[in-house]
Structures are given as C-alpha cells and as structure tokens.
Amino acid sequence: MRTRRPPTPYSGPVDDSLLTHGRALKHVQVREYVRSLVAGQAPGSPAPSERELVHRFGVARMTVRQALDTLVSEGLLERIPGRGTFVARPPRVTSTITGYSEEMARRGLLSESQTLLARREQAGPGVARALNLTEGDAVIHWRRLRRGDGQPICLEDAYLNEVLIPGFLQSGMPTSLYDELGERGLRPTWAEDSITADKATREEAELLELAPGAVVMRHSRRALAGEKAIEVSRSVYRADRFTMWIQLGG
Amino acid sequence: MRTRRPPTPYSGPVDDSLLTHGRALKHVQVREYVRSLVAGQAPGSPAPSERELVHRFGVARMTVRQALDTLVSEGLLERIPGRGTFVARPPRVTSTITGYSEEMARRGLLSESQTLLARREQAGPGVARALNLTEGDAVIHWRRLRRGDGQPICLEDAYLNEVLIPGFLQSGMPTSLYDELGERGLRPTWAEDSITADKATREEAELLELAPGAVVMRHSRRALAGEKAIEVSRSVYRADRFTMWIQLGG
DNA sequence: GAGTGGTCTAGACCACGAT
DNA sequence: TCGTGGTCTAGACCACTCT
Structure with a gap:
C-alpha cells in the first residue's frame, strides 16, 4: 500500500x-x-x-x-x-449558430451592413419575454439593412439585453455581432428560429428595393449563450436573393 | 499492494x-x-x-x-x-431532426398524409448526387399531400435510397417516415436543409387549395444516418398555415 | 467536523490487434 | 508474443459545502 x-x-x-x-x-x-x-x-x-x-x-x-x-x-x-x-477525423460540424455576416462569407459574397438605428430602448412585452427581462428594462435596438454584393438582401431588427453587454453602443457597432459577442464570452450556443414566407410590407419593400407585395422570408431568432438570453431578432429577406441553409444534428 | x-x-x-x-x-x-x-x-x-x-x-x-x-x-x-x-435539469434538446408528423404532433395538430405516389424509380442526376448514388440507380419516390387538422399544408416529394431499406414499398408505407427509418437503425442524425420563399406553381396551388401565385415556403432536405445518405426531399408549404421551427445548438 | 466530489497512485488482469 | 486500450483495485490527500 x-x-x-x-x-x-x-x-x-x-x-x-x-x-x-x-x-x-x-x-x-x-x-x-x-x-x-x-x-x-x-x-x-x-x-x-x-x-x-x-x-x-x-x-x-x-x-x-x-x-x-x-x-x-x-x-x-x-x-x-x-x-x-x-x-479523430474532424467531427461533422454540429449546427453552428451563424449570423448574417458569416452566412454571406460562406457563400463568398461581400457582406455589407448599413445601420439604420442603434439606440437604447425600453423593452416591449414581446422582447422582454424573449430576453427574460421585465417590460421597460433597457435593451439595445439595432436595425440594419444588409447587402450582399451591393444588393439589398435583408432588413434586420435585433434586440440585445443591455445588461449583458455594457458599453456596447459606445464602443462602436461591430461588423459581425456574433464575433463581438464571442469576444465577450457570449457567443450564442443555442437558438430558437422560426421561419415563414410572406409578402413584404410597403416599408420593407422600399428598403429592400422590392415591388410592394413581393415574396419575402421572415426569420425570427431567439439566441442564448448558455443560460443567458442575449439576442432576439426579426429579419426579413428578399426571397429572390436569399436561400437559408441549415445544418442539423451532429 | x-x-x-x-x-x-x-x-x-x-x-x-x-x-x-x-x-x-x-x-x-x-x-x-x-x-x-x-x-x-x-x-x-x-x-x-x-x-x-x-x-x-x-x-x-x-x-x-x-x-x-x-x-x-x-x-x-x-x-x-x-x-x-x-x-441534471434535462439538457436542452440538441436540434433534433424532425419530420412533418413529429412537427405536427408537437403543435397538437392532427397529422394526416395522403400518398399520391409511391414507386420505384431511376435516380435522376440531382437525386443521385444527393444520395451518393449513380444516375439510374433505384430510388423510392414517395409523394405525399400532408394535412393538419384536415387542411392541406404541405406537398412533399421524398426520394429514398432503396438499397438501404429493402422491402420498404412492399411493407406498406409507414405513418412516420422517420419512425420507420428509426426501426431500421437509419434514423437521420444529420441533415442539410435549405429554405426559401416562393410562389406556388399551378399544380402546387391546386393540390394545396391555394390561389395560383400564393406565397409558399420551399424546403429541401438531405438527410443522413451516420455516413449513409438516406433521404432527399423537396417540400412546399402553405405559408399561411405553416411556420417552421428550428432549434440550433446544444 | 463530517461528507462530498476532484485528483492521484502503483499496480493488476483482460481482450484484442499486429507481427 | 508483444503492445494497446479497457477494466478494476484499495487506498491517499485536497478543496469545498453544510451543519
């Protein structure tokens, strides 16, 4: 012994x-x-x-x-x-949560993003629920028009839990939201997405340079980093210029 | 010692x-x-x-x-x-590959499925590539009209690698394809999906009881069980009755 | 202080693959 | 036969939590 x-x-x-x-x-x-x-x-x-x-x-x-x-x-x-x-042979990628910039990069398109709005707001009931906040809590509302190779593709409204990312607005908006979150240790590890097809509203059609009533894809996401609900977003994509790719499982 | x-x-x-x-x-x-x-x-x-x-x-x-x-x-x-x-608290479900039946069950809708076509065919170039076959190899083509609570929701064309599921056509078509595959040890563990929005063709509109040109969602899937490409499918969903839900990550 | 999981030791025999 | 990973032993000390 x-x-x-x-x-x-x-x-x-x-x-x-x-x-x-x-x-x-x-x-x-x-x-x-x-x-x-x-x-x-x-x-x-x-x-x-x-x-x-x-x-x-x-x-x-x-x-x-x-x-x-x-x-x-x-x-x-x-x-x-x-x-x-x-x-071991590299395991198949297990459904990575990707943002728009990464999606575009993956297809070799030049990704641009024009910030239409970036400000502190009070969470409405839907956003509050999605981010596990109380109505009226501070959130960051970030609206972007996103282009691929110069063409408008997507209009996105993202809401972020401000408590989790102090100084976010002041530090200048990042190119890739998910990269920036990653540097704060908050890269989403889990997301609930919903996707449906619809017709563009007049405002959407204008921004996306579409005829009113053109077909679009609506994408909502609630993204979590561990237990923390960090982002909720609603995006609308031009259906003629965007196909969503998803890999499931591992 | x-x-x-x-x-x-x-x-x-x-x-x-x-x-x-x-x-x-x-x-x-x-x-x-x-x-x-x-x-x-x-x-x-x-x-x-x-x-x-x-x-x-x-x-x-x-x-x-x-x-x-x-x-x-x-x-x-x-x-x-x-x-x-x-x-432990039940771990968050890591993006399960679900089929239509399970999707419907999850929302508490009665899922019905009407087989429009179920036969052996020779793989075309696209299907052959997706299933890792050679053009002309035998595949099972299964076309279904799917309803939720009696209403037409989805038209699906699935192509299955016949070599992997001998006797599939003879055994009577299952209610849930993925359950049936599971019993053969071939439940998909990985899938590549693509989703876009579009307008219904005349044939689709007829089957889905839509006005021609109505908005639909197109969904393609290539599903693998381990290394085996088992299924490739194209579905078209009525956008007014169907929203796709996806959970990513784990 | 008692109990818990985290780390670590210095061996052992086994089934299996390669030679 | 030799080397490999798989299983297993009967202890040890540690940091930590709870009472």
Whole structure:
C-alpha cells in the first residue's frame, strides 16, 4: 500500500491558463501536451500510447486516461482497442449558430451592413419575454439593412439585453455581432428560429428595393449563450436573393 | 499492494443488454443501477454518493466514478463539488431532426398524409448526387399531400435510397417516415436543409387549395444516418398555415 | 467536523490487434 | 508474443459545502 503522497511541488514550465490554485493539475498537463502534439496532425495519425505518457510524465495510468478521456470526448482523439489512440477525423460540424455576416462569407459574397438605428430602448412585452427581462428594462435596438454584393438582401431588427453587454453602443457597432459577442464570452450556443414566407410590407419593400407585395422570408431568432438570453431578432429577406441553409444534428 | 484479482464470477441478476462476453461489467452495473434510480426523478434530486455506491457494490471508487462519468456526459447527472451528485435539469434538446408528423404532433395538430405516389424509380442526376448514388440507380419516390387538422399544408416529394431499406414499398408505407427509418437503425442524425420563399406553381396551388401565385415556403432536405445518405426531399408549404421551427445548438 | 466530489497512485488482469 | 486500450483495485490527500 502507498504511504502519504508528497505535496506534489510541481516546478516545471507552466502555462498560466492551466493553473488551478497556483498548481498545474497533472491530467491537465498531460492533456495539453497531447493536444499540442496532435494539433494539425492528419486524422488517423497516432497519438502517444498511454504507457508512453505514463513514462514521460511519471504519473499513473489512470491520470493519463483522464487526460485522454477529455480529448476523446472533445472529439479530438479516437481510441481503438488493441491498436492505439489516434487523431479523430474532424467531427461533422454540429449546427453552428451563424449570423448574417458569416452566412454571406460562406457563400463568398461581400457582406455589407448599413445601420439604420442603434439606440437604447425600453423593452416591449414581446422582447422582454424573449430576453427574460421585465417590460421597460433597457435593451439595445439595432436595425440594419444588409447587402450582399451591393444588393439589398435583408432588413434586420435585433434586440440585445443591455445588461449583458455594457458599453456596447459606445464602443462602436461591430461588423459581425456574433464575433463581438464571442469576444465577450457570449457567443450564442443555442437558438430558437422560426421561419415563414410572406409578402413584404410597403416599408420593407422600399428598403429592400422590392415591388410592394413581393415574396419575402421572415426569420425570427431567439439566441442564448448558455443560460443567458442575449439576442432576439426579426429579419426579413428578399426571397429572390436569399436561400437559408441549415445544418442539423451532429 | 493488491494481489491478483479473483476472476470476478458475478452471479447476480443481469440484464442481457448489459453483458459483454457473458459477464456484466461492474461500471455498467453501477451505471444502470443509478440510471434506474434516477429515472423520472426531478432535476436537483440527489443521486447516491460515490462512497455509498462503493459500499453497495463492493467496488473501487474509480469504478463508481467511471459509471457516473458516463451518466454525467450523457447529461443525466450533474456533479457539484462539496455537495454531491444530482439529477441534471434535462439538457436542452440538441436540434433534433424532425419530420412533418413529429412537427405536427408537437403543435397538437392532427397529422394526416395522403400518398399520391409511391414507386420505384431511376435516380435522376440531382437525386443521385444527393444520395451518393449513380444516375439510374433505384430510388423510392414517395409523394405525399400532408394535412393538419384536415387542411392541406404541405406537398412533399421524398426520394429514398432503396438499397438501404429493402422491402420498404412492399411493407406498406409507414405513418412516420422517420419512425420507420428509426426501426431500421437509419434514423437521420444529420441533415442539410435549405429554405426559401416562393410562389406556388399551378399544380402546387391546386393540390394545396391555394390561389395560383400564393406565397409558399420551399424546403429541401438531405438527410443522413451516420455516413449513409438516406433521404432527399423537396417540400412546399402553405405559408399561411405553416411556420417552421428550428432549434440550433446544444 | 463530517461528507462530498476532484485528483492521484502503483499496480493488476483482460481482450484484442499486429507481427 | 508483444503492445494497446479497457477494466478494476484499495487506498491517499485536497478543496469545498453544510451543519
């Protein structure tokens, strides 16, 4: 039986991001070592064997397994019993939440965005409910006319929970809302969308340079980052210039 | 230090589904015991503590942790350091691939489906490409008029890879395509959808009981079960009676 | 202080794949 | 046969929460 374990005064080079209470956890060290080894490797490339890592780090095999378990559950590695551990083929993208800018980029179109309105408002009943706020709470209302290759494509009214993004209006409006949210750790991870077809109102037709009554697609979204309802938006798209693409599942 | 472990001749009641090579793995026993305890429990209810399970099953704590790890990664349990292990609140549904029947059921509408066509055809170029087939390969073409509460809502043309579902046409058409595919282990796990708005053609307008030129929503789907492309479909929905709901992310 | 989960050890035997 | 991952043991110390 083992006696007391010494207080593990680890003293090697340590990435600060890997510290917990001032000390790097061993399984984290192993995990990040393997992650860096494996970064950029082709799918199917072998990762170090568990016993090799045991040797290199002087840790128990269970510790190595804990490290690899994480990477396997991340989809980075794949274990094949009797053969070894290998770089997994990149898992199919699991329905990413994308915004308009990314949608346009994906099709190779130049994405432009003209802000028609960006101001603090009091939440109405619908917006308040969608953002888990109380009616009258402060929200940011951002209305944009969006173009692809110069042509009007979409008119979007987004409402953002101001409490979650202090200084948003003052900092100048970002090009990509979702990138900006990402930098604040609030990139939406979940969204409820609804989509229907309709005819453009007169105002919409004017802004989108359509004949009144032309066919449009209406898209509503409620986007959440973790538990936080961050954005609710209503968009109207020219049907003749826009097809929505969605990938579901993983 | 331990000596050799005895050959673990487990003899308790064993669910066949839990057997591997004729012997129930201990972590599986523990896992399924906890799963059954926790089934139907309200979120936040405590699960047995790790040490309690160690006692009850006479196993090492690492074994119990392995069992609980699985349930945690399934989203069934949640660990809170210093407090215990608890039933997790049901994880948000990660964008399920749903078919029309399930969509209707979700809104509490009576879903009906009238088969207009169900036959073997030779794949055209578009369908062949979508199903990873060669032009001329056999596909099943299934055209349905779908109603909600008696009203025409959707006209759908589905093409299925016949090789993957032998005897499909002969067995009588199912009510829910996705349920039927599920029973063959081919429930789609991934789908590429595209959605746009348009005006109904004369034929569509007739079948959907619309005025010619009325606004409709067009929906295309390419659905895969694992690596197998199983279904490709084109649907047209009456915009006045149907809004598409999508949940993204998890 | 008692109980909980988080981390870690230093081994063991097994089934399986490659050689 | 040798190396691999899969399973398992019987403990240990830690930080944390709750009472």
